[in-house]
Amino acid sequence: KIELQHGAHRTGKRTDADMQTWRTYGLGQFIHWGAYSLLGGKYNGEYYNGAAEWIRVWNKVPNAVYDNLYKQFNPQQYNPTQWAAMAKQMGVKYLTFTTKHHDGFCLWPSKTTSYTIAGTPYKKDIIKPLVEAYTKAGIDVYLYFSVMDWSHPDWRYDLKTREDTIAFDRFKKFTKDQLTELLTLYPETKGLWFDGTWDNSWKKSGAFTDSLEQYLKALRPGLIIGSRLRADDLGNRHNDANGLLMGDYEQGWERKIPKTYADVHGNDWDCVMTIPENGWGYQEKWLGHWKTSNELIEMLAQCVSLGGNLVVNFGPKGDGSFRPEEMTAAKDIGAWMKINSNAIYNCEYAGWEKQDWGYYTKRTGENKYYMIVFNVPVSGSLKVQPPRNWTVTKATLLGDATKNISLEKIDYGGSFIHLPKGFSTGKPFVIELETQKATGTGNEQKAKT
Numbered sequence: 001k002i003e004l005q006h007g008a009h010r011t012g013k014r015t016d017a018d019m020q021t022w023r024t025y026g027l028g029q030f031i032h033w034g035a036y037s038l039l040g041g042k043y044n045g046e047y048y049n050g051a052a053e054w055i056r057v058w059n060k061v062p063n064a065v066y067d068n069l070y071k072q073f074n075p076q077q078y079n080p081t082q083w084a085a086m087a088k089q090m091g092v093k094y095l096t097f098t099t100k101h102h103d104g105f106c107l108w109p110s111k112t113t114s115y116t117i118a119g120t121p122y123k124k125d126i127i128k129p130l131v132e133a134y135t136k137a138g139i140d141v142y143l144y145f146s147v148m149d150w151s152h153p154d155w156r157y158d159l160k161t162r163e164d165t166i167a168f169d170r171f172k173k174f175t176k177d178q179l180t181e182l183l184t185l186y187p188e189t190k191g192l193w194f195d196g197t198w199d200n201s202w203k204k205s206g207a208f209t210d211s212l213e214q215y216l217k218a219l220r221p222g223l224i225i226g227s228r229l230r231a232d233d234l235g236n237r238h239n240d241a242n243g244l245l246m247g248d249y250e251q252g253w254e255r256k257i258p259k260t261y262a263d264v265h266g267n268d269w270d271c272v273m274t275i276p277e278n279g280w281g282y283q284e285k286w287l288g289h290w291k292t293s294n295e296l297i298e299m300l301a302q303c304v305s306l307g308g309n310l311v312v313n314f315g316p317k318g319d320g321s322f323r324p325e326e327m328t329a330a331k332d333i334g335a336w337m338k339i340n341s342n343a344i345y346n347c348e349y350a351g352w353e354k355q356d357w358g359y360y361t362k363r364t365g366e367n368k369y370y371m372i373v374f375n376v377p378v379s380g381s382l383k384v385q386p387p388r389n390w391t392v393t394k395a396t397l398l399g400d401a402t403k404n405i406s407l408e409k410i411d412y413g414g415s416f417i418h419l420p421k422g423f424s425t426g427k428p429f430v431i432e433l434e435t436q437k438a439t440g441t442g443n444e445q446k447a448k449t
């Protein structure tokens with residue numbers, strides 16, 4: 001064990017009520033909106049082939065051009081109530097919203113810089129009405145904040161000289177002041193989703209990241225902060241030098257999903273996911289493959305079945321409208337959740353032997369299990385193999401309990417679930433299983449006599 005001043009201060013999961021609520025969400029919405037949304041990945045008729053919110057680093061866009069884009073930001077159609085209604089219909093339980101991305105443009109009227117929404121033709125605070133609309137809709141709000149800030153003269157990628165350190169100390173104060181504003185202006189915020197903390201300057205600031213986290217949690221008791229904020233005494237991020245997670249949940253699953261439960265290392269975690277292959281801000285021309293609704297639903301099932309949340313990203317246009325593909329995804333996922341959300345909300349890792357037909361989830365605190373089925377075998381029979389001494393006592397198809405699926409017990413508590421001939425819903429479906437611990441398998445009796 002390595003002695004650390006600024007390593008993890010907790011082992012194991014957070015067990016308080018706020019974190020237990022976070023664990024019940026299953027499905028979240030990410031929204032990336034900012035100056036980059038005005039360009040949509042395009043400049044002078046050419047498309048940037050990277051992530052649209054990174055277009056400022058493309059040599060074809062002069063910094064002076066990019067850094068003045070905000071003077072055209074004027075989303076008169078912006079309607080956070082409509083945004084919240086779309087999210088509600090989709091079935092998301094929490095929102096993560098970009099207050100400031102790597103470019104440094106603040107969507108709230110910060111007093112720490114002139115590079116804010118107050119300096120745009122729109123003038124008004126974007127975040128306040130958003131927090132209110134989502135909170136009113138019963139959706140918890142989390143704020144995304146990029147530490148890396150390309151617009152700030154004191155930002156440093158590394159600390160090589162005394163001047164770097166003096167400048168970066170000013171930058172740390174600026175960062176703390178901005179975060180204080182956010183938690184003070186929007187006290188309903190349940191947590192902060194940090195980004196842009198991979199550079200050496202931050203890795204060398206372990207002590208500051210530790211005191212900053214403690215300061216923020218004192219300012220807002222219960223605040224939930226993932227593993228991207230902290231660095232330990234030796235510059236390790238996410239896990240400290242002793243392999244312990246620094247943060248309330250693992251934030252490393254960006255655009256990727258753990259393969260097995262072992263990959264999760266007993267941590268809470270979220271997977272933030274783009275609908276196109278990459279790119280978080282509005283991209284006029286989506287490069288490559290974008291995920292179908294069924295692919296997104298399968299990712300949702302995978303995440304919840306391994307104890308995490310899936311946070312699907314939306315990138316509204318500069319005018320605040322959503323593109324058709326994103327509206328369709330929200331509608332389709334919402335329609336599926338309307339029937340099947342019992343397999344997603346308040347669910348956790350089941351620990352049963354995975355079968356080819358899909359994924360198990362388990363209702364927290366109950367002996368209720370869910371099969372989220374994507375692949376019906378040619379036999380039309382789904383094998384279920386609970387752990388020894390557990391048996392399945394009932395199987396019900398969600399959304400259409402009349403469809404008679406039959407339950408055939410086989411070896412050691414295992415079962416086959418037979419679907420009616422020619423059964424097909426054309427989309428993923430869920431079977432709810434009631435289970436109970438087998439009283440005695442009779443073996444004990446033999447042993448006694």
Ligand SMILES: C[C@@H]1N[C@@H](c2nc3ccccc3[nH]2)[C@H](O)[C@@H]1O
Binds near residue numbers: 195254272280
């Ligand atoms: C949640 C996502 N994180 C940002 C990001 N920047 C990166 C730089 C290098 C590798 C991965 C990155 N992800 C993306 O711009 C988006 O905000």
